[in-house]
Amino acid sequence: xxxxxxxxxxxxxxxxxxxxLLIFVLMRLVPGDIAEILVYQTGSESSAVQTRQIEQIRxxxxxxxxxxxxxLAWLGGAVRGDFGYSYSxxxxxxxxxxxxxxxxxxxxxxxxxLAALWSIPLGVVSAVRQNTWLDYLVRVLSISGLSLPIFFxxxxxxxxxxxxxxxxxxxxxxxxxxxxxxxxxxxxxPALAQxxxxxxxxxxxxxxxxxEVVRQDYVRTARAKGLGEGSVMYRHALRxxxxxxxxxxxxxxxxxxxxxxxxxxxxxxxxxxxxxxQAVSYRDYPTVQAIIFVMALIxxxxxxxxxxxYGWLDPRIRYA
Amino acid sequence: xKPPPPRAVARFVQRQPLGAIGGVIVxxxxxxxxxxxxxxxHGPKETGFAPYLxxxxxxxxxxxxxxxxxxxRVVWGARLSLYVGLTSVLIGxxxxxxxxxxxxxxxxxxxxxxxxxxxxxxxxxxxxLALALMAALGQSVNNVVLxxxxxxxxxxxxxxxxxxxxxxxxxxxxxxxxxxxxxxRVIVRHILPNCLATYIVLVTTxxxxxxxxxxxxxxxxxxxxxxxxxxxxxxxxxxxxxxNAPWLVLFPGVAIxxxxxxxxxxxxxxxxxxxxxxxxxxx
Numbered sequence: 001x002x003x004x005x006x007x008x009x010x011x012x013x014x015x016x017x018x019x020x021l022l023i024f025v026l027m028r029l030v031p032g033d034i035a036e037i038l039v040y041q042t043g044s045e046s047s048a049v050q051t052r053q054i055e056q057i058r059x060x061x062x063x064x065x066x067x068x069x070x071x072l073a074w075l076g077g078a079v080r081g082d083f084g085y086s087y088s089x090x091x092x093x094x095x096x097x098x099x100x101x102x103x104x105x106x107x108x109x110x111x112x113x114l115a116a117l118w119s120i121p122l123g124v125v126s127a128v129r130q131n132t133w134l135d136y137l138v139r140v141l142s143i144s145g146l147s148l149p150i151f152f153x154x155x156x157x158x159x160x161x162x163x164x165x166x167x168x169x170x171x172x173x174x175x176x177x178x179x180x181x182x183x184x185x186x187x188x189x190p191a192l193a194q195x196x197x198x199x200x201x202x203x204x205x206x207x208x209x210x211x212e213v214v215r216q217d218y219v220r221t222a223r224a225k226g227l228g229e230g231s232v233m234y235r236h237a238l239r240x241x242x243x244x245x246x247x248x249x250x251x252x253x254x255x256x257x258x259x260x261x262x263x264x265x266x267x268x269x270x271x272x273x274x275x276x277x278q279a280v281s282y283r284d285y286p287t288v289q290a291i292i293f294v295m296a297l298i299x300x301x302x303x304x305x306x307x308x309x310y311g312w313l314d315p316r317i318r319y320a
Numbered sequence: 321x322k323p324p325p326p327r328a329v330a331r332f333v334q335r336q337p338l339g340a341i342g343g344v345i346v347x348x349x350x351x352x353x354x355x356x357x358x359x360x361x362h363g364p365k366e367t368g369f370a371p372y373l374x375x376x377x378x379x380x381x382x383x384x385x386x387x388x389x390x391x392x393r394v395v396w397g398a399r400l401s402l403y404v405g406l407t408s409v410l411i412g413x414x415x416x417x418x419x420x421x422x423x424x425x426x427x428x429x430x431x432x433x434x435x436x437x438x439x440x441x442x443x444x445x446x447x448x449l450a451l452a453l454m455a456a457l458g459q460s461v462n463n464v465v466l467x468x469x470x471x472x473x474x475x476x477x478x479x480x481x482x483x484x485x486x487x488x489x490x491x492x493x494x495x496x497x498x499x500x501x502x503x504x505r506v507i508v509r510h511i512l513p514n515c516l517a518t519y520i521v522l523v524t525t526x527x528x529x530x531x532x533x534x535x536x537x538x539x540x541x542x543x544x545x546x547x548x549x550x551x552x553x554x555x556x557x558x559x560x561x562x563x564n565a566p567w568l569v570l571f572p573g574v575a576i577x578x579x580x581x582x583x584x585x586x587x588x589x590x591x592x593x594x595x596x597x598x599x600x601x602x603x
Binding site for chain 1: 338436437439440441443444445446447448451452453455456457458528532535536539540552555559562563566569573576577578580581584585
């Protein structure tokens with residue numbers, strides 16, 4: 001077990017290195033750099049002055065060094081937990097991460113909670129009442145959820161909110177600790193839009209798992225020994241069919257952090273994704289690299305946690 | 321291509337009624353894409369009408385913020401979506417499958433090395449990887465295809481590799497090697513054909529994914545250039561004026577949902593038929 005975890009953790013290293021290198025190279029291929037953007041933005045006249053300014057900013061940021069040196073310098077900082085300085089936001093990147101990550105995490109958590117809360121019961125009902133109108137309704141709901149792109153659902157929800165409730169996403173974000181209720185009122189809508197999309201596969205998986213489990217011998221035994229239907233379904237069928245569902249939800253949790261970008265844009269939630277899109281347009285290399293690095297790290301960690309959880313929930317599975 | 325005999329079609333409809341509905345939607349989608357020049361009353365980039373006209377007899381889907389006919393753009397959008405979806409998936413899954421089969425066959429260090437590359441690519445959030453590539457390449461329809469390749473190739477390589485690893489262990493592969501077949505012949509004639517079902521499933525289930533990614537990229541302003549008739553791009557532009565001109569959001573949104581819905585239904589049905597092991601998969 002311990003060697004399994006150690007081996008998996010060891011694999012993080014080449015994966016994160018590869019991912020960081022790829023993003024680094026891609027960002028350097030983006031035409032223009034932050035020095036040009038900052039200087040041309042201020043709109044000064046003389047081109048000779050501008051060129052000097054650009055060169056000076058590049059020197060300050062170390063952008064005049066060879067690209068390989070820049071990458072190694074960044075990597076050296078990153079492994080020590082120092083992601084450098086964001087020139088577009090004029091503060092350390094670590095500060096941006098500390099501010100933005102909890103917001104995206106919260107949005108992802110609410111999304112998963114909402115999705116699980118209604119898709120698991122619906123999946124169970126659909127399996128227990130297989131081939132009734134209820135089952136068909138759930139299946140149509142689930143396949144339509146997969147077909148509506150999240151940005152369309154998001155825009156539709158926003159439209160209804162504006163039309164019916166005269167509500168616009170607030171320009172000022174309030175944090176969970178400051179005003180929990182206000183905060184939830186902001187995040188519930190993007191979470192709802194995203195949850196509708198991911199609840200579809202959860203519903204399908206719960207349904208197919210339940211259908212498989214209720215045909216097992218031990219379920220027949222439970223019925224034969226005279227247990228009530230509720231007890232059979234809850235204690236014997238549901239508990240055993242939830243295993244892959246739980247791990248699937250966990251897998252989504254890892255993916256969601258990158259996936260909430262679109263919701264953050266539509267509902268103006270100043271989270272990770274929004275920061276990333278802005279950083280890309282400013283060619284703010286340290287910020288882009290840090291955000292993507294942390295996203296990849298969380299994805300890998302969640303995947304490992306899900307695999308371990310699987311073994312813990314199902315004692316038949318043992319990792320050598 | 322020869323049309324399938326009527327009896328086979330009837331059997332498909334009977335066994336996969338939802339798949340048949342999907343098939344009809346996909347046929348309509350392909351027809352709209354093929355005959356876009358004939359079906360669209362105006363050009364997709366043609367301006368000069370009054371902006372923000374609500375749907376009427378002249379403009380069944382209204383006009384947009386700079387006075388283009390929305391119906392024409394939705395029709396041409398079908399062509400753009402299908403072009404992006406089909407080219408990226410066909411090229412991406414083919415490259416990925418070849419990569420997966422060859423590395424599985426070679427095994428050893430090259431195989432585990434290539435798996436680490438796949439790990440790295442798959443650890444990055446897909447939309448964000450595509451966004452970074454689009455920023456580097458610049459916005460164009462063909463660059464969207466390239467960005468999609470970066471997402472599709474690793475997934476296909478991983479899936480096909482795992483199938484090829486098990487195919488490799490079958491006695492007929494050993495027999496082929498014993499009979500003196502070259503490596504190329506073993507791969508092409510014996511291993512590849514046995515990965516065909518997986519290949520077909522990967523292609524059919526990923527077209528809708530590719531279409532959604534294209535629309536998402538255009539929606540966040542990193543996909544096709546704004547004047548191209550991309551459903552996702554039309555939606556973004558429409559969002560600005562949503563309160564007064566909801567048709568700008570509604571029609572492209574419905575078009576993309578319907579296309580994805582049809583492709584999903586058909587893809588599910590083909591998956592059930594082609595590879596029963598994947599039945600009830602995760603979608």
